[in-house]
Amino acid sequence: MERKEQTERFKKGSANLAKIDGVGGQAVIDSLAGVGEDVGKYIIEFAFGDIYGRDALNFQQREMITITSLLSQGDTEPQLEVHINAALNVGLTQSEIVEIFIQCIPYVGFPKVLNALFVAQKVFDKQDN
Amino acid sequence: MERKEQTERFKKGSANLAKIDGVGGQAVIDSLAGVGEDVGKYIIEFAFGDIYGRDALNFQQREMITITSLLSQGDTEPQLEVHINAALNVGLTQSEIVEIFIQCIPYVGFPKVLNALFVAQKVFDKQDN
């Protein structure tokens, strides 16, 4: 994996991934070791290196945007689970996460919001126990 | 229009709509006077009365979520225009709005982000001139 270590973007992305997603993010990268190793690299370099590391918005705001985007496009349950955990990691509260989903009701309707709430419930239950 | 005036939810929603969307929001409601008068009422009562008026998130955060949701589902150009204006009204800066869209790139890809940026450019140009 020498190639990965050599870029600044990969180092910066790995650090951001660890700070934001904790173990959940690294688990996604590890799960890509088979078919999608390069995709794992792009997630680290581009998503967490180039994008998350930008100024103008902090990690809490970025996770607020990320879970909203995942909810609104649908069919992203595994990603929502990772990023609800990430949202908690960077300091958003359970109430704020639920409130983010409630704010989406007028714009996407109830079904996608219910789907996201049930993922949140699952994440919160694990955290609380 | 007597019926409308009588509910607390409608009053609260109208006040929130004025604070958040300014003239753009009222223009949407007015444009519904023909076929969709009741839809205008629901937008005021439910979206702006019930949802925007809740605690836990402020108007800036709610607009951050709203423009993310609109961008992520696509086919919402007129609504994006209204809510980019609303985002500016409640104090988000042009740079923050662009940054919200940039944060969506890893989650929805470039096309939807480009569409949103071109709407933002149009709104910013009007505001700056």
Next chain:
Amino acid sequence: MERKEQTERFKKGSANLAKIDGVGGQAVIDSLAGVGEDVGKYIIEFAFGDIYGRDALNFQQREMITITSLLSQGDTEPQLEVHINAALNVGLTQSEIVEIFIQCIPYVGFPKVLNALFVAQKVFDKQDN
């Protein structure tokens, strides 16, 4: 839960929910007791109180529209299950429900229609046994 009891909209919505969705609808509301209690309230007040209770279309037509909307946007399997049951409750037949899905083929393609048909098969099997 005093607050809930007090609105006319909540009473009307609860009555509609019971008539339309039967036990399945109440189960969704109950499942929201943890993280999404307010969302359950909005579903009852807004969806079932304000919208389902309107004139111009009857409950059969409203469920025809609802299952079409759920199929067409995708990622709504749990909601489709509830509303296929609701469609049967308000008097649509199994053949009509299948036919609604078939009418969608030219507009959304086969994959979303297949997904909906497999949910319908599951609901019909439970009902027939």
Next chain:
Amino acid sequence: MERKEQTERFKKGSANLAKIDGVGGQAVIDSLAGVGEDVGKYIIEFAFGDIYGRDALNFQQREMITITSLLSQGDTEPQLEVHINAALNVGLTQSEIVEIFIQCIPYVGFPKVLNALFVAQKVFDKQDN
């Protein structure tokens, strides 16, 4: 265009298209004469021949489903215009069409419903004048 005339499905589809969409449907087929002639043939044979001609639902119900499906998936403004006209042709009223869109609010949110209402307004204005 001899090949087209020869199938029963094409004849049946053409008859259904004329009954349902009137001039608007034929205009779509004609507009495909250049790049998408075969697509026009499939619309007639498959959509209007195979599907619209089935029993179990009448044309009013089929157009109710079609405009719901178009609204719910988004990015279908030209098709919505054709099928709002078709819905009127087969006997749905302006009020019923608006009510179909209102029933979708809890399931897709306000933006897609607003988009459909503005298309309806345009179609109704042409019809009324």
Next chain:
Amino acid sequence: MERKEQTERFKKGSANLAKIDGVGGQAVIDSLAGVGEDVGKYIIEFAFGDIYGRDALNFQQREMITITSLLSQGDTEPQLEVHINAALNVGLTQSEIVEIFIQCIPYVGFPKVLNALFVAQKVFDKQDN
């Protein structure tokens, strides 16, 4: 099933289905025997008879397009599984399939690509063992 046998389109579609999807495709058709028998017929006649049998693109190119379309619209996991198998059947390699998904990253973002990669991993694992 006499009616089915009688059309040329059904025969041609069945032959194409067998060549492309192998056992997986027939399993989908068989699973529709209950509620969606006619849908199975349309898949064979229209999708595999009319469309897959056209000139201008070969089966490899058609499966490249199909799995891209399924990935890009989302909520199509069972269909992706069938068509990743089909893609392998008609001669696309595992590396090419992964590369097709990677090409989609800039256009749909990482979540939908990850979903497709995990389906591919599952299909490849079965094939390799």
Next chain:
Amino acid sequence: MERKEQTERFKKGSANLAKIDGVGGQAVIDSLAGVGEDVGKYIIEFAFGDIYGRDALNFQQREMITITSLLSQGDTEPQLEVHINAALNVGLTQSEIVEIFIQCIPYVGFPKVLNALFVAQKVFDKQDN
């Protein structure tokens, strides 16, 4: 713009962009000069540098995948226009592009395919005249 020149990824991406999209691609980048300059940089570095430059698929296959992905997600008319031009640039024929869209009918339905065909018609008309 010194920063841009300095990366290998940017150089490689710019070369690929020129080869693939011709003037249309550069026009998109230029149009981002105001609000979305960094987005233009990411399109060049990530989309055209990292992704288009990979082995395993050639530019013709990559454009086949790209226009399929754009059609299938919807609300991408300006991007479709750029990439239909790009598809022609890298050697796909008008017939092949139309055939790619036809292959999508069973998977996304007619409306999104019609939208793409009308964009193609516009691009082909410009090219032919």
